[in-house]
Amino acid sequence: MRAAQPPLPLPLPREGGGEKVGLELDVGDLRAGYGGLPVLHGISLIAPAGRITVLVGANGAGKTTLLKTLAGVMPPVSGSVRVDGEALSGDTPADRVRRGMALVPEGRHLFPDMSVRENLELGGYLATRAQREEMLDSVVGIFPRLGERLTQMAGTMSGGEQQMLAIGRALMSRPRLLLLDEPSLGLAPKMVDEMFAALRRINKAGTTLLLVEQNVFQALAVADFAYVLGHGEMIAEGAAWELRGNALIKRVYLGEAIAG
């Protein structure tokens, strides 16, 4: 039974060679919006398998809408979403989780009156009991702090710990493509470093990451590829190291800093 399963993205580590774990995400001319009000005007991007792709852009550019559409929380108006070259079948978030995708949403949306352990268990809602137990060990391996607090109520933890839990909860479904919406938002600098280090480890184990970030320079430092989203449209793309020196990125980022 285990042999028929896709290879486990975790337990860690899985460096150098081995089977391909991460999914490739290919978004083509995606349009979406709220109640007839278009937010995305035809977005195309590729998040290559096993790599970290970062998506930056000003507030209101449509980054969160894009991730929510990819996760099946809101329906697209038109366009295609393919993983490993296959069009997605089914349209609910559960279908996406079964396909190996998971979203760590902006604002985390943890279960505040449930323990850390219960939050993690629900992260593996669609997995078998054995898989849940195995993944719980892996997640605790990545975030030892969660292991120390399995019985604590999620709502009583610090912002940084809650973010770790949100990522841990998403990992419980054994995602091969992990979408993250502003994971560093509101975290203390030390926590931000810790979180980026954890993301790097998760990626090293093979999982593809698509990361939306305001923390542009730190995100570009861990990413392989980067996209810059303007108002509902892609305005720049390239290798992360190229975009790090890009004047446009600096302008978007500075504009963001002044606006914020």
Place this chain on the structure above:
Amino acid sequence: MNFYLFIDLVVAGLVTGGIYAVVALGLNLQYGLMRIMNIAHGEFLMLGAYFTYALVKVTGASPLWFIPPMMVALFLLGLLLHRLIFRLLAATSPNAEAMEARSLIVGFGLMFIAQNVAQLIWGGGMSGQPYLDAPVTFGEVTVAANRLLVLVVVAAASLALVLVLKKTLLGKAVRGMLQAPLGAMLVGIDTRTLHPACFGLGLALAGLAGGLLSMVYELTPAMGEPYTISALIVITLGGLGNIPGAIAGAILLGLAETFGMYFTSPSMKILISYGVLVGVLLLRPKGLFAR
């Protein structure tokens, strides 16, 4: 007050409180999960009571035989109502407030339909078929057997529901939907099956309360209304979505009503319930157990 009277009142209060708990648990799930302000909730209690009564009358058998199939029937009726009405309301309501307002109006409609159907079939007067009303004696304390039975069944049902919500993955999923709907969707919890199931469970629990009441009290087509009010008070006391809180609130309300009515008069019942509500809200505005 002598000791035996005190025990009498405590038992009566626990029976009332237990019924309130079972009724309120279902309404709490319906409102907490789906923002369905089901003002017709008590009508399903009434239907459960008449259904049980009618079958007892025809067959002469114990009402306990008919309560489980009646609960299954109400569960299925709940699935049907959700499918026909509330799913559509949820899909077309722009936000939670609109959903509450619209479901309230639909609830009034269901209430009128249910009461008038019952009146058409069973008449507007009181009907009843007491079961097991022989007294049971423990030393000097005497309690009617049927009340004791009601108490045991509602306690077991409440405890079972709490355990399912606390311990099973499915129960945790329901609590997850209550606490963070988007978070629940993202981990793959399928609201399209769990919402109707929880709505149906609410009806089944109201029916259970009705079936038990049919062994103790007279029935009328309007008997459900006060239970809807009590359930709303209990939910406010216990905190929305807080299941153990609702049970504690229900017991508190049941005891307060029973003792209050004994020392004043039965006509004061509503005043006492609202008194408890106002008192708790003044002291603990977010409910008894808010952190």
